[in-house]
Amino acid sequence: MTRQSPGGENRTMIPLLLDCDPGIDDAVALGYLMCQEDVEVVGIAASGGNVPTAQTALNALSWLELAGRGDLPVHPGAELPLAAADGTFGAPPLYADTTHGPSGTGHAVLPSPRTTPSDISAAEAWVDAARAHPNELIGVVTGPCTNLALALELEPDLPQLIKRVFIMGGAFNYRGNTKPTTEWNIDHDPEAAARVFSGFASAQHRPVVGPIEATEAIVMTPDRISRILHGTSDPQWHNWLEHLAEALRFYFEFHAADGHGYLAQLHDPYVLAAGLQWARNPACTGGIPWAKTALAAVDVELQGSLTRGETVADWLGRWGAAPNAELIRHVQAEDFLHHLETTLMKGPTYDHAR
Ligand code: RIB
Ligand code: CA
Numbered sequence: 001m002t003r004q005s006p007g008g009e010n011r012t013m014i015p016l017l018l019d020c021d022p023g024i025d026d027a028v029a030l031g032y033l034m035c036q037e038d039v040e041v042v043g044i045a046a047s048g049g050n051v052p053t054a055q056t057a058l059n060a061l062s063w064l065e066l067a068g069r070g071d072l073p074v075h076p077g078a079e080l081p082l083a084a085a086d087g088t089f090g091a092p093p094l095y096a097d098t099t100h101g102p103s104g105t106g107h108a109v110l111p112s113p114r115t116t117p118s119d120i121s122a123a124e125a126w127v128d129a130a131r132a133h134p135n136e137l138i139g140v141v142t143g144p145c146t147n148l149a150l151a152l153e154l155e156p157d158l159p160q161l162i163k164r165v166f167i168m169g170g171a172f173n174y175r176g177n178t179k180p181t182t183e184w185n186i187d188h189d190p191e192a193a194a195r196v197f198s199g200f201a202s203a204q205h206r207p208v209v210g211p212i213e214a215t216e217a218i219v220m221t222p223d224r225i226s227r228i229l230h231g232t233s234d235p236q237w238h239n240w241l242e243h244l245a246e247a248l249r250f251y252f253e254f255h256a257a258d259g260h261g262y263l264a265q266l267h268d269p270y271v272l273a274a275g276l277q278w279a280r281n282p283a284c285t286g287g288i289p290w291a292k293t294a295l296a297a298v299d300v301e302l303q304g305s306l307t308r309g310e311t312v313a314d315w316l317g318r319w320g321a322a323p324n325a326e327l328i329r330h331v332q333a334e335d336f337l338h339h340l341e342t343t344l345m346k347g348p349t350y351d352h353a354r
Contacts, residue, residue, distance in 0.1 A: 013040040014279045015133040017126060018272065019077070021049030021143025021185075022059040024100050024251045028220070029142055029268040030063045031244060032340060034348045039276060042129040042137065045122035047077040049143035049188050050096040051104035054079075056143070059104050061113035067240045067348060075125035076117040077147040081189035093188060094178075099254050106250025108243040126151035130161035135204075138279045139165040141196075142268035144185050149192035152199045159203035166208045166275035168267050169193065170311035172298070172327060174213035182309035183212050186300060190309040194300040201324035206295065208274065208288055210328045211311065215267040217333040220248060222262065224337065228344045237347035270336055274328070290339075292330040295323035 016039050020026040033041060044064070046057035053076060060074045083089030100106060120128065126148060130137050139162050141148055148165070152158050169185035170193075176182040186193045200207045225245050232238050251264035270290070277289035287293060296313040304310065313327060 011038045013038055014138060014276060015040045015042050015129065015136050016138045016140065016276070017043050017045060017129045019045035019047055019122060019126070019139070019141045019143060019147050020060065020268065021047045021051070021056045022063060023050035023056065023096075023104050023143065023268070024106050024247045024264070025266045025268040026050070026142050027059070027063050027105070027244060027247055028266055028340075029272045030060065031067070031240065032269045032272060032343060034064070034067050034069055035343045035346060036276060037349055038280070041072050042133065043073050043075050043118075043125045045075045045077055045125055045147050046117070047122065047143035047147055048079060048081070048093065049185060050100040052079070052095060053077050055104055057117045058113060059110070061115055061117065062105075062110035065113050065115060066110060066243060068236055068350065070113070070115045073118040073120070073125070075120050075122040077122035078150055081144060081146055082149060082191040082195075083189070088191075096184065099251070101247070101250045106247035108247040110243060122147035123150035123154055127155040127158065130155065130158055134161050135163050137162050138275050140272045140275045141165065142168045142185075142271060144189040145169070145192040145196045146189045149189075149195040149199075152195060156199075159200045162203070164203070164205040164208065164275070164278065165196075165200060166210070166271050166278075167196070168210045168215065168271040170209055170211035170298075171213060172211050172296075172311055172313040174211065176310070177212055179309065181307045183311065186311055187309035190300045190302050193311070194302060197298050197300065197324055201322070206324060206326045208278070208293070208326045208328065209298070210267070210271040210274065212267065214291065214328040214331050215270055216265045217331055218266045218270050218336060219333070220264040220266050220337075222252060224341055228341055231345040232347050234347050234350055236350060241344065266340075269340055270331060273336065273339065288326065288328060290332045290336040291328045293326045293328050295326055297321040297323050298325045298327070
């Protein structure tokens with residue numbers, strides 16, 4: 001599909017749905033997304049994860065409106081992870097208010113949104129978007145896989161309709177960041193992740209999975225966010241970045257308290273950027289951008305008393321199953337961070353005269 005960009009030239013647009021749980025690094029991903037001129041944001045899905053679903057939906061609306069993108073629909077996700085919703089696993093979901101702040105926006109105080117979440121649920125939005133853009137839609141999940149798993153139930157042919165999904169999550173042969181062996185997004189809804197890994201095994205393009213052993217290298221620092229702030233000129237975008245800097249300040253404090261130093265690991269924006277960059281070059285001549293990857297059959301431990309939620313990769317093929325995921329093993333972090341910095345510094349193309 002082509003559209004005239006603000007600069008007047010015709011562009012081939014990339015249809016995209018972002019399913020996120022803002023969350024501070026999700027907010028960076030939203031900001032990065034708003035700076036793209038060749039992306040048709042078909043929808044934003046808000047998943048429970050860092051904070052409850054109702055809050056992530058409000059946060060997504062607020063971050064979008066603050067940047068002047070109140071036009072983008074935010075589809076509320078399921079209230080609970082799959083196992084909590086159907087009672088097969090009674091433990092109440094954990095939320096990450098110590099990591100992302102009680103409201104999920106760190107120290108940032110965002111104006112309450114004037115718009116409201118869409119009446120169309122996140123799962124329905126996944127199906128509608130895939131059907132509207134057959135074999136073109138890029139789906140990116142930077143929170144739990146709950147909504148995508150529910151969308152698979154609504155439309156079993158989803159893996160044949162979506163061009164490719166990019167998922168931030170997992171810790172393969174690597175210590176967890178949530179429990180000893182689990183990464184947050186998968187830990188929050190392990191059943192959903194297992195269903196997505198299994199359901200998308202038949203997709204033309206295997207899901208790309210960005211686990212924390214790769215994404216932890218992507219580190220935002222106070223100096224870098226300060227450079228971005230001082231390098232941008234549009235007043236509306238500068239205001240947006242000031243709020244992001246306040247959100248990141250909380251994230252810096254969390255990472256320092258967690259022993260990583262006064263910095264912020266940005267997991268989500270990289271996975272979004274990799275998906276968009278891949279979509280611009282689907283021949284994928286250079287592989288997944290900024291990354292070294294490996295194919296593997298993957299699954300999620302659901303029963304382990306110590307390891308429920310652990311992601312497992314069958315590197316040696318012991319299961320006899322075909323690889324169902326392309327796992328990111330290493331990210332050229334500095335190259336990506338330079339790209340992120342210049343993109344956020346440039347900001348969205350505003351036509352304030354409109
Ligand atoms: O483990 C990192 C992931 O969990 C990121 O998506 C972060 O936003 C949190 O949701
Ligand atoms: Ca997230």
